[in-house]
Amino acid sequence: MSELHTLGVHEVLERLNRRECSSEDIVRDVLAAIGRIDGTIDGYLSVAAEDALAQARAADEARRQGAGGRLLGVPIAVKDVLNVRGQPCGCASRILQGYVSPYDATAVARLRAEGAVFLGRTNMDEFAMGSSTENSAFKVTRNPWNRNCVPGGSSGGSAAVVAADEAIAALGSDTGGSVRQPASFCGCVGLKPSYGRISRYGLTAFASSLDQIGPMTKSVRDAALLLQVMAGHDPHDSSCLPDPVPDYAAALVPDLKGMRLGLPREYFVGGSDPEVERAIRAAVEVCRGLGAEIVDVALPHTPYVIATYYVIATAEASANLARFDGVRYGTRAAGAEDPIDLYKRTREQGFGPEVKRRIILGTYVLSSGYHDAYYLRAQKVRTLIRRDFEQAFQSCDAIVAPVAPTPAYPIGEKGGDPLQMYLGDIFTVPVNLAGICGMSVPCGFTTRQMPVGLQILGPALGEGSILRVGHAYEQAGGWSHRRPPL
Amino acid sequence: MGKYRTTIGLEVHVQLKTHSKMFCGCGTDFGAPPNTHVCPVCLGYPGALPVMNRDAIRLTVISGLMLGCRINSYSKFDRKNYFYPDMPKNYQITQYDLPLCLGGSVEIEVGGRVRTIGITRIHLEEDVAKNLHYATWSGIDFNRAGVPLMEIVSEPDLESPEEASAYLLALRQILTYAGVSDCNLEEGNMRCDANCSLRPADRVELGTKVEIKNINTVKGVQGALEYEEIRQAEALDGGRTIVQETRRWDADLGITSSMRTKEDAHDYRYFPEPDLMPVALPAEQVAAWKAALPELPQARRERFVAQYGLPEYDARVLAAERAVADYFEAALRLIPGSPKAVSNWVMTDVLRVLSERTIDIGRFPIPADALAELIGLAEKRVINSNTARDVFALMLDEGGRAGDIVKTRGLAQVSDTAAIEKVVEQAIAENAKSAEDFRQGKAAALKFLVGQVMRLSKGKANPQMATEMLVARLGKG
Ligand SMILES: [Zn+2]
Numbered sequence: 031m032s033e034l035h036t037l038g039v040h041e042v043l044e045r046l047n048r049r050e051c052s053s054e055d056i057v058r059d060v061l062a063a064i065g066r067i068d069g070t071i072d073g074y075l076s077v078a079a080e081d082a083l084a085q086a087r088a089a090d091e092a093r094r095q096g097a098g099g100r101l102l103g104v105p106i107a108v109k110d111v112l113n114v115r116g117q118p119c120g121c122a123s124r125i126l127q128g129y130v131s132p133y134d135a136t137a138v139a140r141l142r143a144e145g146a147v148f149l150g151r152t153n154m155d156e157f158a159m160g161s162s163t164e165n166s167a168f169k170v171t172r173n174p175w176n177r178n179c180v181p182g183g184s185s186g187g188s189a190a191v192v193a194a195d196e197a198i199a200a201l202g203s204d205t206g207g208s209v210r211q212p213a214s215f216c217g218c219v220g221l222k223p224s225y226g227r228i229s230r231y232g233l234t235a236f237a238s239s240l241d242q243i244g245p246m247t248k249s250v251r252d253a254a255l256l257l258q259v260m261a262g263h264d265p266h267d268s269s270c271l272p273d274p275v276p277d278y279a280a281a282l283v284p285d286l287k288g289m290r291l292g293l294p295r296e297y298f299v300g301g302s303d304p305e306v307e308r309a310i311r312a313a314v315e316v317c318r319g320l321g322a323e324i325v326d327v328a329l330p331h332t333p334y335v336i337a338t339y340y341v342i343a344t345a346e347a348s349a350n351l352a353r354f355d356g357v358r359y360g361t362r363a364a365g366a367e368d369p370i371d372l373y374k375r376t377r378e379q380g381f382g383p384e385v386k387r388r389i390i391l392g393t394y395v396l397s398s399g400y401h402d403a404y405y406l407r408a409q410k411v412r413t414l415i416r417r418d419f420e421q422a423f424q425s426c427d428a429i430v431a432p433v434a435p436t437p438a439y440p441i442g443e444k445g446g447d448p449l450q451m452y453l454g455d456i457f458t459v460p461v462n463l464a465g466i467c468g469m470s471v472p473c474g475f476t477t478r479q480m481p482v483g484l485q486i487l488g489p490a491l492g493e494g495s496i497l498r499v500g501h502a503y504e505q506a507g508g509w510s511h512r513r514p515p516l
Numbered sequence: 517m518g519k520y521r522t523t524i525g526l527e528v529h530v531q532l533k534t535h536s537k538m539f540c541g542c543g544t545d546f547g548a549p550p551n552t553h554v555c556p557v558c559l560g561y562p563g564a565l566p567v568m569n570r571d572a573i574r575l576t577v578i579s580g581l582m583l584g585c586r587i588n589s590y591s592k593f594d595r596k597n598y599f600y601p602d603m604p605k606n607y608q609i610t611q612y613d614l615p616l617c618l619g620g621s622v623e624i625e626v627g628g629r630v631r632t633i634g635i636t637r638i639h640l641e642e643d644v645a646k647n648l649h650y651a652t653w654s655g656i657d658f659n660r661a662g663v664p665l666m667e668i669v670s671e672p673d674l675e676s677p678e679e680a681s682a683y684l685l686a687l688r689q690i691l692t693y694a695g696v697s698d699c700n701l702e703e704g705n706m707r708c709d710a711n712c713s714l715r716p717a718d719r720v721e722l723g724t725k726v727e728i729k730n731i732n733t734v735k736g737v738q739g740a741l742e743y744e745e746i747r748q749a750e751a752l753d754g755g756r757t758i759v760q761e762t763r764r765w766d767a768d769l770g771i772t773s774s775m776r777t778k779e780d781a782h783d784y785r786y787f788p789e790p791d792l793m794p795v796a797l798p799a800e801q802v803a804a805w806k807a808a809l810p811e812l813p814q815a816r817r818e819r820f821v822a823q824y825g826l827p828e829y830d831a832r833v834l835a836a837e838r839a840v841a842d843y844f845e846a847a848l849r850l851i852p853g854s855p856k857a858v859s860n861w862v863m864t865d866v867l868r869v870l871s872e873r874t875i876d877i878g879r880f881p882i883p884a885d886a887l888a889e890l891i892g893l894a895e896k897r898v899i900n901s902n903t904a905r906d907v908f909a910l911m912l913d914e915g916g917r918a919g920d921i922v923k924t925r926g927l928a929q930v931s932d933t934a935a936i937e938k939v940v941e942q943a944i945a946e947n948a949k950s951a952e953d954f955r956q957g958k959a960a961a962l963k964f965l966v967g968q969v970m971r972l973s974k975g976k977a978n979p980q981m982a983t984e985m986l987v988a989r990l991g992k993g
Contacts, residue, residue, distance in 0.1 A: 113563045126562065133556050135563060234562040238790035267565050268793050346790060349595050352606035353560040357656070369601045396597070396785035405787060 034059035036195045036513070038248035039104055039255055046093065046103050053086040053093075053103025056198070057147060060105050064150075064196045067516055070177060072169045073191035075110050077150035078117055085147040092145065100259055102145030107197035109188050110151040111158055112243065113232040114138050117148065121234050122166040123156045125380025126360040135232020136267065137201065137243045137260040144259050152187030152200060156382045157351065158208055158236045160184050161454055164445050165384045172441070173216060174514040175480055179438040182212030188246045189216035193481075193514060199256060200246045205236045206339055207433070207458025209244035210470040214433035214483025217472045219500070219510060220246045221253040224490045225465035226271035228257070229264030235350040237343035238269075240462040249510050250471060250500040254278040257493060273491055281494035282501040286320040289499065292327035292426030297457060302435040309474035309482040310432050316507045317430065317499065327422040327429060331415045332460065336452055338415065339459040341395050341408035348392030354380065387448065416464040419489070428495045429487040432457050433470045437480040457485060467493050471500040472509035481509070520714040520749055523722050524674035524741060527709040528687060530666045530697045531643065532575045537662040538642045539566030539609065546703045550648075550657035558662035560604030565791050568593075572664035573616065573795060575696040576640045577802060579666060580617030581809055582694045583635055587802050591616045592794040593640075597785045601654070602644040604661050612786040615639035616795070622670075622690065623814065624682040633683050634671030641665050660704075666696070672711065672722070677741035681734050684708065688734075689813050693838040701733050708732070712741055713758070714748040723748070724758040728772055731765045740765040743772055816841055824848070824855035833863050839877045840867070846884035851892045861891055865908055882911050890918035900979055902970075903927050931978045933985075936969070939977060940985045943968040954990050962986060 034056045037045070045051050061079050068074055082105060089103035113119045113131040115138075120126040134142060142148070155165035163171045163186025171186045173179040174194040181190040185202030189212035192200050202209040204222035213220025222244045233243055245256035258279070263272040293314065298307065318324055356362035356376030363375030381389070395404035422429060434454050444451045461468040466489055473484035484503065488496040504510050537544060540557035556564035577587055594612035617638035624631055645661040647654060668687065674680045688699040688706060699706045708731045715723040726748070728740050743765075748758055762781075763772040811819070813835050820831035820841075835841045840862065848858045866887070870880060890911065894904040899922055907921050922928055930936060943965055944951045950968075953961035962983065969982040 113561075119562060121562070129562070131563075132561070133564075230563075231565050232563040235791075266567060268567055268791060345787060348785075349597055349605075349607045349787070352597060352599065353562070353604065355599065355606060357601055358559055358604070359561070370599065373599050393785065396787055398783045398785070401785070401787075 035063040035198070037198060039101070039199050039252040040249070042104050042198050043101070053089040053105075053147060054083060056103065057082050057086040057105050057149070060149065060197060064191075067194050067196055068191070070172065071174055071190050071194050071196065072171045073152055073181075073187045073194065073196055074107070075120065075122060075151045075153050075166075075168060075187065076118060078148065079150075081116070082147050082149045089145050089147060097145075099143075099145030100255065101141060103147060104145070105147040105149045105198050106141060107149045107152050107188060107191050107200040108138065109154050109185050109200070109202045111154060111203050111234045111236075112138055112201060113234070114148050118151060119234065120151070121157045122154045122168060123354075123380065123382070123385070124167045124361055125354045125356075125376065129360045133232065135243075136229035136264045138232060140260050141256070149197060152185070152191055154187055155184035155208075156385050157234070157347070158184040158203055158205055159347070159384050159388050161207070161211060161451050162441075162444065163187060163212070164441065165382055167382050170441055173438045173480075174516065175217065176438070176478070178440050179480065180215065180441050182215030182434075182438060184208040184212075185220070185246060186212045186215075189213050189218055189220065192216070192218045192246050192248060194516060195513065199248070199252055201256075202244050202246045203233055203236075204242050204244045204462065205240045205343060206455050206462050209246060210433050210458050210468055210483065210485060211455070213246055213470040214485075215438035215481065217481030217483075217509065217512060217514070218246055218248060219250055219253050219469065219471055220244060220483075221257060221469040221493075221497075222461065222467060223257060223261065223493055224271075224467040225462070226269050227467070227491065227493065228260045229267040229270040231264055231266040231270075235346075237346040238350060239346060240339075240343055242462070250469070250497055250504050251279070251282060253469065254282060254497045254501070257497075261493075271491070276494055278494060278497055281498045283498060284502055284505050286317055286322035286499060286502050289322045289428065289495070290325050290426040291317055291322045291499065292325050292422055292429040294327050294329045294332070294422065294429060294431055296329050296332040297431045301456075302432050303437065303476075305476040306432050306435065306437060306482050309476075310430070310484060313473040313484045313503060314430055316503055320502050320506055322499075325426050327426055329418045329422060329460065331411065331418050332456070334411050335415060335460040335463060336456055338408045338411045339455065339463055340391065340452060341404050342412060342463070344388045344392030345396050345405050345408075346392070348389045348396065351381075351385065351389055356380070384448070412463050415460050419460070419464040419466055419487075423489040423492075427488075428492070428499050430499070431485045431487065433483040433485040434458070437476050437478075437482055461487055466490050467496055469496050469500050471504055472512065473503070474509055475512075481512075519717060520745075520752065521717050522675055522677075522741075522745055523672045523713050523715070524677075524680050525672035525711040526670045526674065526680060526683060526737070527711075528668045528670075528684065529707045529709075530579075530668065530691060530699065531705040532572050532664040532666055533695070533697050534569055534571045534575065534664055536569060538569050538572050538640075538664040539662055542662065544663050548659055550655065550659065553659040554661075558604060559658055560606075566609060566789075568792055568795070569664060572640055573797075574805065575664075576616045576638060576666050577797065578694050578805055578809065579668070579691060579696050580620060580638050581802075581806050582690050582812065583617075583620035583622060583638070583668075585617035585620035585635060585638060587617055587797060588614055589797050589799065589802075590614065590794060591797070593789040593792045594786045595789050598782050600644070601656055602647050602661070604645065604658060608641060608644065609789050609792070610641035611639035614794075616797075622683060622686050624679060624686050626676070626678050626682050631673070631679065633673045633679075636669040636671050638666060638668050641667060677738045677745065680710065680741050681738040684734050684737055689836065693810055693813055695810065695838070704732065708737055710737060710741060710744075712744045712748070714745065714752060716752075723752075724760050726758065726760070727762045728765050729762060729775065733767070736765060736767050739767070739770055740772055743770065747772070810838065813838070824859075826855055826859055830856075830859045830863060833867070834859060837877070843877050843880075843884050847888040847891070850885055850888035851895065854891060854895050857891050857895055858888070861887060865905070869912065881915065882908075886911060886917055893918050893922060897931065897978060898922065898928055900929050900975070903929065903975055926976075928976065929978045930973055930976045931981060933981070936973070936977050936981050937985060939969050939972045940982060940989060942972055944986070944989060951990055954986075
């Protein structure tokens with residue numbers, strides 16, 4: 031049974047339902063895999079082995095007693111940004127060291143209610159700020175396909191542990207591509223739902239108007255199931271949409287007949303690595319073969335998305351991260367003279383350089399005299415970017431595009447140049463700015479055997495469409511099943 | 517003060533009477549042990565999100581309607597960023613440019629002069645925690661953090677400290693009338709910041725404004741502003757300029773002292789709160805709330821005069837507090853023919869007990885219908901007025917209904933002519949000297965004789981009948 035850890039959510043459920051193994055077997059096998067592999071991947075910040083085994087035994091007992099649960103006994107890894115009761119939630123930051131969450135995020139509570147087992151905490155860029163997981167305060171996660179390369183970020187730990195079969199599935203969060211880009215870099219499926227589709231309650235906020243929780247899985251079908259469980263109205267989050275949750279599994283048909291897929295011309299102007307572009311074009315041809323009509327669409331405000339994103343995201347972050355002050359939880363710096371001194375010392379010692387950079391940037395764009403020129407203008411451009419997509423979805427059902435201009439790059443390559451790093455987000459951030467949904471599905475490899483992801487975008491609440499495209503593509507010629515040599 | 521004119525504007529913070537806090541389900545009752553009404557939301561834990569308490573919106577809009585404000589059909593919340601230990605998130609959720617209510621006014625009267633004080637706006641925000649300082653350490657009680665707080669900003673229409681305190685009292689009266697807040701100053705339900713400037717009497721443009729914070733009592737408002745008037749006048753007299761600054765009122769020392777000047781003023785970096793949706797208030801909703809508004813104190817006062825024929829003074833006393841006015845009208849409804857009698861009882865007996873016991877009418881032991889029954893017995897002369905006051909005292913201490921007490925204790929007034937005549941005879945016989953004095957024209961003697969009749973009848977004789985009979989028997993009056 032040593033291959034249990036390589037299974038996806040649906041395969042695990044099939045084995046559990048056929049009584050071929052217990053949840054405890056699966057968790058033990060995953061823990062063993064973590065023990066063998068994670069020393070070279072560093073995907074986990076902490077593994078709650080005893081806790082996870084106890085949850086697994088409880089799930090097995092529940093199953094014996096005939097209890098249901100759509101995820102009963104399935105172990106899931108959680109990005110360190112989501113609150114799981116009784117586990118640390120440190121956002122890979124020194125400032126939250128020692129903080130143990132007193133509550134479950136709504137998404138976590140819904141997974142728990144369906145019987146999911148929470149394995150441990152995955153590494154990330156500190157407070158989800160970064161695109162390579164190099165900004166973690168504790169460790170650098172390595173790409174399972176090439177350990178000298180980054181796994182992407184900020185949900186790099188979740189992507190890496192799913193790709194390396196150290197988890198059955200994982201949760202990430204996506205503010206500007208943090209689920210999709212690491213999924214692309216590591217060769218797994220990463221879904222960012224529409225803004226408001228999954229409750230943000232319990233997701234430590236980076237940029238409140240952009241953040242979404244998303245599943246990271248070994249197949250599109252698994253992503254659809256996790257979304258099904260987590261999505262839907264939550265009275266604890268005013269931005270969570272009340273719209274009913276459709277049956278996503280029903281959308282997973284094996285062809286794309288009658289679907290129009292848009293190719294944004296601004297995304298194919300030579301800015302991307304040729305190997306990435308080649309993989310995307312090949313995937314587009316597979317979709318055409320499945321019956322999709324390929325149409326040209328325009329997203330004319332693409333040149334402004336990076337600037338707009340980094341103004342809005344940092345402005346919101348500067349307020350969201352103000353609560354980390356050493357007063358109520360987490361790290362408290364010693365030797366403070368007064369409260370303001372306490373804040374300064376705690377935040378100086380507790381935050382890493384990228385977090386500080388973004389707090390300063392966000393504070394600047396909101397300060398009096400600059401507010402209108404930066405924050406207000408960015409909000410206006412955001413509206414134009416949203417209209418771009420509304421316009422584009424007039425003529426197509428989904429958009430296909432690269433996730434990132436490049437495959438995973440060597441660790442340290444972009445660390446010294448934040449702007450270079452930010453530019454890598456060009457294809458992912460507009461999705462968050464527009465509040466629409468997007469998914470990364472493995473679509474091939476470079477000659478150096480690094481994975482490339484196909485980004486599939488849908489309109490707000492169009493998850494059914496992008497899951498259909500992703501699933502049909504995956505079935506017809508996708509690359510989701512390919513595993514790194516470990 | 518003749519040399520200068522004073523200009524004052526007040527920012528009054530009022531805690532709203534909601535069951536739960538503004539953004540979470542925690543309770544709002546005052547006086548609980550520190551940090552017992554807290555949760556991840558009001559402690560600003562990672563990932564916790566605010567959810568709007570619709571009742572706080574309703575109470576703010578009702579306040580606005582009571583004060584004649586325009587209600588914004590589209591309103592939103594913003595983050596006000598600053599670091600302070602009493603702020604769990606280090607930003608306060610408040611309303612910056614689209615508050616719930618705009619405009620409005622309050623009428624005040626000082627020294628017989630009635631003035632209308634403009635209200636600029638009313639917005640809703642969350643209260644902060646309470647810092648507690650001990651010898652070597654400080655604590656923070658987050659029970660108050662997140663309690664809905666309404667801020668009422670006045671126009672700079674107030675011209676003296678007396679007007680400022682009259683405004684505060686008028687506001688408190690209206691808000692307690694509206695039932696939106698207890699406005700209990702001891703419990704910090706109502707707090708106040710004041711803006712004050714002086715200018716030479718012959719100048720039009722306003723002088724430099726000084727903001728005074730931390731004023732928590734009506735007396736404090738007057739004291740702080742009186743101090744500030746003198747301080748600023750002395751500075752102007754001495755040829756010094758007034759520094760634009762924020763000052764703190766120290767109630768113990770009776771002085772204001774500088775907290776910070778304009779140079780180190782905060783940049784609050786307001787921006788729209790992304791965790792809360794804007795508030796849309798449909799006109800029908802506002803109209804429904806408006807239709808259900810309670811009467812304003814002034815309207816009630818005028819109605820008491822017009823409808824019940826009460827003197828202006830009575831109407832003012834009775835209508836001062838909504839609960840007292842409600843009590844008065846509840847009693848009057850049962851004996852509608854006797855408004856003045858009910859007014860007398862409430863104004864003298866009921867309010868005296870309330871002030872002696874320092875309780876509010878909600879805890880007054882005699883319900884309005886029981887008082888009405890008692891007054892009814894006195895009005896119908898079943899008992900005389902002295903007996904009625906004794907019965908009132910019994911009801912106050914032991915409870916019970918006036919009718920039962922009168923019956924069981926045999927306190928009913930004797931109005932039987934023969935019975936009273938007998939006692940009158942006896943009184944004249946026993947007090948021949950007084951009877952003679954009365955016949956000689958000493959009016960005071962009659963009072964004494966009536967007293968004797970009452971004594972002999974153990975207080976039960978109808979004093980009016982006794983008086984009439986004595987006059988008849990003794991021949992003069
Ligand atoms: Zn609370």
